[in-house]
Amino acid sequence: MVLFQTGPVQEFIQTARKTQDFWSGSFLLSFLNAKAIHAFGDSDVIFPDTRGCGIYKTVTESLPWIRAGDPDRYVPSIPNRFFAVTDDHPKNRLEKAASTVSETWGEIADRVRDVIEKHLKGSPGKHHSSSLNTRSHNWTGPGENAFFTALDSDLWNEQIQSRAFKTLYVWREIREKEHSVAYYETEALLGARKSTRFFEALPAQEG
Numbered sequence: 001m002v003l004f005q006t007g008p009v010q011e012f013i014q015t016a017r018k019t020q021d022f023w024s025g026s027f028l029l030s031f032l033n034a035k036a037i038h039a040f041g042d043s044d045v046i047f048p049d050t051r052g053c054g055i056y057k058t059v060t061e062s063l064p065w066i067r068a069g070d071p072d073r074y075v076p077s078i079p080n081r082f083f084a085v086t087d088d089h090p091k092n093r094l095e096k097a098a099s100t101v102s103e104t105w106g107e108i109a110d111r112v113r114d115v116i117e118k119h120l121k122g123s124p125g126k127h128h129s130s131s132l133n134t135r136s137h138n139w140t141g142p143g144e145n146a147f148f149t150a151l152d153s154d155l156w157n158e159q160i161q162s163r164a165f166k167t168l169y170v171w172r173e174i175r176e177k178e179h180s181v182a183y184y185e186t187e188a189l190l191g192a193r194k195s196t197r198f199f200e201a202l203p204a205q206e207g
Helices: 010-015 019-040 054-058 091-121 153-162 179-195
Strands: 002-007 045-047 081-084 134-141 144-151 166-171
Touching: 002 019, 002 091, 002 179, 010 019, 019 054, 019 081, 019 091, 091 144, 091 153, 091 166, 144 153, 166 179
Parallel strands: none
Antiparallel strands: 002 081, 002 166, 045 081, 134 144
16 A cells, blocks of 8 residues: 655645635645656556546646646646555655656746746846845847846755655555555554654755
8 A cells, every 4th residue: 555645735825825826836736746646657546536637637748837728637636645556566656756746846947947037137137026036147148238137046946956845655565454454554654754754954045
């Protein structure tokens, strides 16, 4: 038995200020976990049932916001965890699912950064937001000199890699027990894993 979880959830809820914020956090968690299910192998996944989920159709696309005609593809209908039963040892498959979440989030973050920096290049430096912790640079554009602000690469990468999504997973052999008992034991194992997480000492942030 396998349990896999992508989080956090509470941080998205407590920082949301608008309905759009709630939707964005839910969509990211749903999309990333859909990618994890696809990487793990949906044939062994018991919960959730992905067959009727429009968002699961997007897992073969590189990014989630390529507009499509079906609005159901943008409904965050997959929870942030999945439960599976396998005949083989799941360690490698779980590691693949976790790395897929990390890589997909990196792709999304890179696209967001490209859009932000493109916007900053076209704006006078005095109008940028200090919350972005920007640095000023001289930049020579095609045929003219321009002034723009660039994001702090070290700070950006540290936030994306260390302050965003985390994956947790556990597995447990069923043996001769009833499935319900084995499931409760697997849930308890994931609970224990949550309470023994290791937190790195991250550097202080400025701005």
